[in-house]
Amino acid sequence: MVLFGDTRMLQIVTPNQIERLYSRFTSLDRGDCGTLSRDDFLRIPELAINPLCERIVHAFFEESTEDRVNFRQFMNVLAHFRPINNKKENKLNSLAFKMYDLDDDGVISRDELLSILHMMVGANISQDQLISIAERTILEADLCCQGKISFEDFCKALERTDVEQKMSIRFLN
Amino acid sequence: MSAMPQQYVVADPGSIHTGVEVLQSDEHKHAPERYPLSQVDFERVKTPFIIGVWILSASIAKIGFHMTPKLHLIFPESCLLIVVGVVIGVVLFFGTNVGVSPLTPNTFFFYMLPPIILDAGYFMPNRLFFDNLGTILLMAVVGTIFNIATIGGSLWACGQTGIFGSPEDAPKFLDIFLFASLISAVDPVAVLAVFEEIHVNEILYIVVFGESLLNDAVTVVMYHMMEVYNEMGLNNIIVQDVISGVGSFFVVALGGTVIGIIWGFLTGLVTRFTDHVRVIEPIFIFVMAYLAYLNAEIFHMSGIMAITFCGITMKNYVESNISQKSHTTVKYALKMLSSSSETIIFMFLGVATVDKGHDWNTWFVVLTIVFCSVYRVIGVIILSALANRFRLHKLSRVDQFVMSYGGLRGAVAFALVLLIDEGLVPQKNMFVTTTIAVIYFTVFVQGITIKPLVKILNVKRASKRKPTMNERIHERFMDHLMAGIEDIVGKTGNYNVRDKFKRFDNRFIRPLLIRDLKGAEPKIIETYSKLTMRDAIEVMRRNPSTIGQITGTESMSALFRNYTNNCIGGSPSLTNLDNTCSRNLDMHELDYNPSKKDLTDAKIHHLLAEELKPYRRVSSKMISTFYNKVKKK
Numbered sequence: 001m002v003l004f005g006d007t008r009m010l011q012i013v014t015p016n017q018i019e020r021l022y023s024r025f026t027s028l029d030r031g032d033c034g035t036l037s038r039d040d041f042l043r044i045p046e047l048a049i050n051p052l053c054e055r056i057v058h059a060f061f062e063e064s065t066e067d068r069v070n071f072r073q074f075m076n077v078l079a080h081f082r083p084i085n086n087k088k089e090n091k092l093n094s095l096a097f098k099m100y101d102l103d104d105d106g107v108i109s110r111d112e113l114l115s116i117l118h119m120m121v122g123a124n125i126s127q128d129q130l131i132s133i134a135e136r137t138i139l140e141a142d143l144c145c146q147g148k149i150s151f152e153d154f155c156k157a158l159e160r161t162d163v164e165q166k167m168s169i170r171f172l173n
Numbered sequence: 174m175s176a177m178p179q180q181y182v183v184a185d186p187g188s189i190h191t192g193v194e195v196l197q198s199d200e201h202k203h204a205p206e207r208y209p210l211s212q213v214d215f216e217r218v219k220t221p222f223i224i225g226v227w228i229l230s231a232s233i234a235k236i237g238f239h240m241t242p243k244l245h246l247i248f249p250e251s252c253l254l255i256v257v258g259v260v261i262g263v264v265l266f267f268g269t270n271v272g273v274s275p276l277t278p279n280t281f282f283f284y285m286l287p288p289i290i291l292d293a294g295y296f297m298p299n300r301l302f303f304d305n306l307g308t309i310l311l312m313a314v315v316g317t318i319f320n321i322a323t324i325g326g327s328l329w330a331c332g333q334t335g336i337f338g339s340p341e342d343a344p345k346f347l348d349i350f351l352f353a354s355l356i357s358a359v360d361p362v363a364v365l366a367v368f369e370e371i372h373v374n375e376i377l378y379i380v381v382f383g384e385s386l387l388n389d390a391v392t393v394v395m396y397h398m399m400e401v402y403n404e405m406g407l408n409n410i411i412v413q414d415v416i417s418g419v420g421s422f423f424v425v426a427l428g429g430t431v432i433g434i435i436w437g438f439l440t441g442l443v444t445r446f447t448d449h450v451r452v453i454e455p456i457f458i459f460v461m462a463y464l465a466y467l468n469a470e471i472f473h474m475s476g477i478m479a480i481t482f483c484g485i486t487m488k489n490y491v492e493s494n495i496s497q498k499s500h501t502t503v504k505y506a507l508k509m510l511s512s513s514s515e516t517i518i519f520m521f522l523g524v525a526t527v528d529k530g531h532d533w534n535t536w537f538v539v540l541t542i543v544f545c546s547v548y549r550v551i552g553v554i555i556l557s558a559l560a561n562r563f564r565l566h567k568l569s570r571v572d573q574f575v576m577s578y579g580g581l582r583g584a585v586a587f588a589l590v591l592l593i594d595e596g597l598v599p600q601k602n603m604f605v606t607t608t609i610a611v612i613y614f615t616v617f618v619q620g621i622t623i624k625p626l627v628k629i630l631n632v633k634r635a636s637k638r639k640p641t642m643n644e645r646i647h648e649r650f651m652d653h654l655m656a657g658i659e660d661i662v663g664k665t666g667n668y669n670v671r672d673k674f675k676r677f678d679n680r681f682i683r684p685l686l687i688r689d690l691k692g693a694e695p696k697i698i699e700t701y702s703k704l705t706m707r708d709a710i711e712v713m714r715r716n717p718s719t720i721g722q723i724t725g726t727e728s729m730s731a732l733f734r735n736y737t738n739n740c741i742g743g744s745p746s747l748t749n750l751d752n753t754c755s756r757n758l759d760m761h762e763l764d765y766n767p768s769k770k771d772l773t774d775a776k777i778h779h780l781l782a783e784e785l786k787p788y789r790r791v792s793s794k795m796i797s798t799f800y801n802k803v804k805k806k
Contacts, residue, residue: 024663046669047660049676052650056657081658083565096651113646120649121697133701137642149643157643166651168565169659169666 021078025071035068036060051119055099062098083168096167097154107148110134227275230261231516249620251366251519255613258523266527276521281588282476285514287466289362290477291459292511293386294484295503301379302485304667308560308568309383312576316384316552317357317391323548325353328540336536344600347403352604354395355590356545356611360583361385361477363612366515367581367620374633377572381579389477389585390426394418396589397473403597429475430482436465437486441686444494448688454499455506458491490686493699518584519616525587526609532602538610545582545611553577571630578623581615582608645700 026032028040041057042048050056060069060077080095100108100116113134121130141149141157149157215222234257238245244253302309329350332343344352364385368378398418402410440461447454462483469479492500553576557568568576590608595601627634640648656672659665683690 021662027663028661041661044660046672047657050653050657050660050672052653052657056654056661078658078662081655096647096654099654100650116650117646117697120646120653125698129698133642133646133697136701136704137646140641141643154647157641158647161644161648162566163651165566166648167655169655169662169664169668170563170565 018075021075022071025074033068035070036074037068051122052099052116055116055119059095059099081167081169083164083170094151096163097151100149100154107146107150108138108154109148110138113137113149227517227520228513231257231520232513234520235516247621249367249370249616249624251363251515252617252620254516254519255523255526255616258520259526260523261520262524262527265524276518276525276584276587276591278588278592281518281584282470283467285518286362286477286585287463287480288507288510288514289365289518290386290466290480291462291484292507293361293365293382294481295458295462295488295507297481297485297488298375298379299485299488301375302383303671305376305379305383307563308380308557309387311556311560312380312384312553313387314391316556317359317388318395319552319556320357320545320548321350321353321391321395323551324357324541324544325350327544327548328353328537331536331540336540337534344598344603345407347399347407348598348600348604351396351399351403351593351598352590352607354392354399355586356541356582356608358388358392358582358585359385359580360585361389362515362518362585363581363583363616363620364579366519366583367616367623368579371624371627372635373575373627375635376566377575377632378635380568380572381576386477386481387426390422390429390475392585392589393473393475394422394425397421400594400597425474426478428472429469429478432469432472432474433465433479433482433484434486436461436468436479437483438490438682438686440483440487441490441494444491445686445688447495451496451499454495455503458487458503459506462487490683493687522584522587522609522612526613530602531606532600533606534603537603538607541607542611542614545580545615549580550577553580571632574630575623575627575632578619578626581619582612583616584612587612639703640700642700642704645697649697 025036028044029036030040030043031037038057038061041060042053047053047056060074061067077095097108098104100112102112102115110131114130117130117134138147138149141153143153143156144150231254234254235250238250238253329346331337332349335343337343359381361382364382368382398421402414405414440457443457443461444454447457462480465483466476466480470476491503495503553573557573557576561567586608587605590601590605593601593604598604652668652671655666655668659669
């Protein structure tokens with residue numbers, strides 16, 4: 001699923017930024033084959049210890065059929081995080097949501113939430129505790145009483161958070 | 174021995190010696206006086222009694238404002254307190270011979286300022302502060318220096334034209350700059366007092382407030398520098414003095430910060446061991462923060478920065494070490510201390526206004542106010558244009574306006590101007606009068622108008638609330654996500670740095686400072702236990718009888734304790750590490766042997782769920798129908 005047409009993406013990201021990202025892309029590309037594999041990502045030391053490492057890397061490969069990403073796909077994912085000025089767009093949420101929603105059924109189930117919690121909170125917490133946290137979270141967000149968090153619920157729960165602000169990075173020129 | 178009795182005879186028994194001593198001496202020499210039925214000895218309790226009366230009258234004044242129907246809506250509290258102070262000052266001035274201003278620099282800097290700053294630092298929204306640190310530092314350091322230079326320069330230039338009196342009378346170059354350095358700094362007390370009431374959005378708040386806290390370093394250095402230069406005389410200053418002046422800025426700022434951070438970590442470490450003596454927990458927080466402040470002041474470093482960073486540092490560790498009750502105590506004690514010292518400061522400011530030594534120089538006063546306001550606006554516009562090049566969230570025109578308009582001057586400037594040595598600066602009285610005028614102008618004119626202006630300009634307001642479970646989790650999720658993306662892009666940004674610090678904190682600092690570690694995400698657990706606690710209390714409040722019936726054997730309070738304990742983390746399940754090996758996500762496969770406690774917990778859990786569900790349903794239905802209506806339109 002392509003969220004942004006290429007032309008649109010080019011409008012927002014300046015040539016400078018693309019150039020800079022391309023040099024980063026080539027430096028990540030150890031095999032010099034113009035594409036990145038999962039291992040190329042995992043070689044970034046900080047990323048490798050990020051609790052969400054797997055999911056983040058997975059997000060890059062979601063749109064491609066093969067197990068490598070080219071520069072265009074790389075840019076497509078990163079374009080989600082550019083700072084936006086007009087408030088109408090609400091696309092940023094969808095990427096985050098999809099990172100929760102592993103089986104792509106449009107809702108975050110308890111187990112999906114639990115596995116994310118497991119990654120983030122780590123090992124010192126008992127499973128029971130995590131379960132009750134997850135249940136509590138779902139109970140709180142779930143407006144349709146289906147025991148799951150749908151995309152609407154997700155947006156609603158985060159409406160007081162400045163998601164655009166939180167999920168943007170300034171690509172240095 | 175022979176001199177002693179004589180001394181007692183000479184001395185006036187009423188004023189110097191206590192009653193006991195007088196009795197003893199009298200027994201030696203004279204015929205014994207009869208034991209007095211009662212005594213009046215005001216001298217002995219004078220100081221604490223007067224302090225007590227001040228605090229009492231300030232607090233009563235405060236109650237008074239909030240009882241009046243309209244007054245406190247129109248005026249900020251600080252204005253009203255100053256007015257009351259002036260009234261009391263007038264009464265004291267004409268009615269008694271007390272006449273001395275109670276606001277001396279020492280009482281201000283040692284006893285009244287620290288509680289306010291500690292309160293600010295301890296409840297500082299750390300994340301917001303560090304996210305905007307660049308802008309705050311820019312405004313605090315560059316902005317204040319800019320203001321000092323421009324205000325000082327302009328005032329001096331105006332002085333040369335003879336507008337303040339004949340050129341011989343006009344203040345010298347360095348005197349003017351001494352004055353400029355104390356009048357340029359935005360005051361944390363005044364800013365807090367006004368901004369707390371108007372609730373502007375958090376970014377605006379943190380930028381103005383952070384600036385007022387951090388510019389203390391600049392003020393301390395500049396003030397001290399000008400003072401020393403003044404003693405040396407303009408002609409004796411060599412390049413080396415200027416260079417050490419600039420260097421001392423870094424020493425003062427960084428030294429204060431480091432001292433604060435060290436004391437903050439020490440406080441965390443000490444509270445790790447207080448679980449046996451819960452009652453003294455709050456003491457450590459207050460005393461150690463205060464010592465950080467004094468410690469920085471010993472070395473002439475920025476005490477304000479020291480105590481701010483002490484509060485920022487200790488908070489995370491202390492909060493997870495001390496008990497819930499101690500935490501509440503700390504919170505309320507800090508709020509009480511800071512609000513009463515704020516009240517007293519403003520009242521003293523009013524009292525101190527009524528004084529014989531005023532030297533009103535209309536042009537000097539007017540020009541100072543004009544320059545303060547104009548250069549503040551210019552400085553904010555230039556610096557926010559600079560900051561906006563690097564900021565994600567741009568500072569809009571309205572933001573810039575509120576920032577420049579919120580640049581209030583306050584008691585720090587007043588205390589500093591009182592510190593000036595009259596022998597070196599002959600125009601001290603004029604400076605004092607002008608400082609008071611500027612404070613009045615900013616607190617009254619700007620303080621009163623800022624509230625309606627914020628409404629007219631439609632500035633985004635803050636909504637103070639506790640984060641929900643979803644927000645907590647998803648926000649942490651986004652932090653990790655963004656840190657990962659920054660790693661991929663290869664850019665060292667906020668998220669990246671925070672991520673690194675968190676990892677370091679979790680691996681090295683937290684295990685050292687915190688008694689029982691609750692995993693890598695203490696905030697998530699904390700939010701969870703807070704929310705469950707609130708639910709539990711809510712259920713108890715709504716129908717305590719049901720719980721009593723359900724439990725049967727166990728008493729309500731015992732059950733409640735069980736329940737909350739479990740949530741808050743006193744239960745073994747939290748610390749039990751064996752449980753973690755079962756990473757099975759399919760919950761049906763987990764074998765489950767309920768103990769009695771578990772069963773009770775489950776009961777409560779169901780009870781809670783049932784109690785909460787109806788609420789949810791109603792509200793969710795309402796929301797969804799509302800949603801549909803909006804959509805249809």
